[in-house]
Amino acid sequence: MRCVKGQLHEPDNLMPTQIIPGTALYDVGDIVHSVRGKWGIKANCPCSNRHSKTSPKPAIKEERKQQNVIAAISLSLRPLFHNKPSDLVPSTSTKTTDTAANPASSVLHQNPFSWITEFANPSVNKENKDKVLASTVKNETKQSSLFPSLNCLLAKPTSTLHTFNSLVLTPVPNSSTGSLRSLLNGGQTDSGQKSRPKILDDIFASIVQSKVPSDSSKRVDVKEAVGQSAVLSQEVPHSWLCDNRLLCLQDPTHKNNWNIFRECWKQGQPVMVSGMHKILNSDLWKPETFRKEFGEQEVELVNCRTNEIITGTTVGDFWNGFEDLSKRLKTKDGELMVLKLKDWPPGQDFRDMMPTRFDDLMNNIPLPEYTRRIGKLNLASRLPDYFVRPDLGPKMYNAYGLITDEDRKYGTTNLHLDISDAANVMVYVGIPKGEPDHEKAVLQTIEDGDADEQTIKRLVEEKEKPGALWHIYSAKDTDKIRQLLKKVADEQGHENPPDHDPIHDQSSYLDRPLRKRLLQEYGVQGWAIVQFLGDAVFIPAGAPHQVHNLYSCIKVAEDFVSPEHVKHCFRLTQEFRYLSNTHTNHEDKLQVKNVIFHAVKDVVGMLKTHESSIKP
Secondary structure (H helix, E strand, O other), X not given: OEOOOXXXXXHHHOOOOOOOOOOHHHHHHXXXXXXXXXXXXXXXOOOHHHHHOOOOOOOOOHHHXXXXXXXXXXXXXXXXXXXXXXXXXXXXXXXXXXXXXXXXXXXXXXXXXXXXXXXXXXXXXXXXXXXXXXXXXXXXXXXXXXOOOOHHHHHOOOOXXXXXXXXXXXXXXXXXXEOHHHHHOOOEOOOOXXXXXXXXXXXXXXXXXXXXXXXXXXXXXXXXXXXXXXXXXXXXXXXXXXXXXXXXXXXXXXXXXXXXXXXXXXOOOOEEEOOHHHOOOHHHXXXXXXXXXXXXXXXXXXXXXXXXXXXXXEHHHHHHOOOEHHHOOEOOOOOEOOEEXXXXXXXXXXXXXXXXXXXXXXXXXXXXXXXXXXXXXXXHHHOOOOOOOOOOOOEEEEEOOOOOOXXXXXXXXXXXXXXXXXXXXXEEEEXXXXXXXXXXXXXXXXXXXXXXXXXXXXXXXXXXXXXXXXXXXXXXXXXXXXXXXXXXXXXOOOOOOOOOXXXXXXXXXXXXXXXXXXXXXXXXXXXXXXEEOOOEEEEOOOOOEEEEEOOEEEEEEEEXXXXXXXXXXXXXXXXXXXXXXXXXXXXXXXXXXXXXXXXXXXXXXXXXXXXXHOOO
């Protein structure tokens, strides 16, 4: 048996990765209602008196089997996933009485899963099931989020416990191509008929996306919000960059970093942590050590100026020119190549190939509650051991610097976004020998990159070693950036195929003229961040970002899934499914639906475990 990568696998060694067996969803729904009643947690559904009852299970009779299954699923899932303000207070009307008397018929006509009846009906035209889901829908009705986030529940016991709804029922931008919530109600196909979405996918869509975002013009002053906590401001060493819009934590080992970090993180903002080079073993991350250990390995290189892939090369070819211009590979025209290592180390767990470096990184990585594989606020840690673990890194990003005036329009890594959160650590910065006037050129690139005065001060006065220039944008601005790139493509006479995406394709770099247009035409301003030696940049899931190396850099990144941004992970998983089959992001490599399910299950389990502590 072969997988999608063409590799052979023994059937006996395969295991299921996306199956929820038996009546698991029924049981979770029943338990959620039970613990709500016992803990006095305010219900987010009209059936708040159900804490002592169980969901009706599907009947055996064939003629009623499908309808009763749907009714039972809906009754179980509505308490978890439905979020209507009108449902917060149990109704005393006769309509509610009728609902209790005939739950199956009521649910089928009133709940958001009514499309399941049509999907399960054998008389439905089979061809309609396979049509592509419609993309243009109306905006959803704005709703209020009533619960705080999951991280409080996972991090430490409190006297007041809350549900997982706080995490998933938070704003998600509606794009011009539609929203996942609309698919639950049945999108319109090109022929005007309702399409039938896949049941499990859209049940999870109902969990993750249920609100429209607030007005994007109303920005939260995070510095002011953080400053309101005197304890946080006094105890945690930090500063502010990007004109007071970027939090920079200055002690990567401080135990209370996560408290101030999450105040910015929950707003979808990137965060920086400085000083990592002071606690890492610098000898492990030098170019010569990689050259000695892995120099003979064959690898593909990429010319950052042309995006051309260079084959027939070794790891040693790359490291030889890392800090020596005279040893760099050249094009046919004699021009020095600006290279980056492509997918290295490839196809292997970083821990297996570089165990010492893995331990050095993971023992010192900041915000371990989020970033470590077993971190309490890393939802990926909630997957059971028998699951195939998603590849969350660490991954290495090694590339030369782009210093000349002409190079400012190129990116070491073009604009893209990731399905998970990431912490990217600058572990080494190499200044090549033989590079004339490099300091002046780097300063000019930083200034042209819209860096703020405090960042420039780190270079000029504090003499820190700059590595890379980042531009990061809020996830809610993704559609505006996409619109600009499509407009530019049209202006240049390029095509925009429906199964491709200007951001997911990583084919564009926003240089200064494009960033100016983005601000003037769409009102979008990002964060211009210079990553110095020892800086760790935290990038939220779904946030478009690009990187321009100023000097030769060795960066190591660890991915994670935070409660604050799991909604973006799910949304991107759905987006990626509509890319071409050959696209690198087409597969669901994160298993986000499994992550959500098992996180909910663990939260409920914790509440059940501590029921004995409830005072009568």
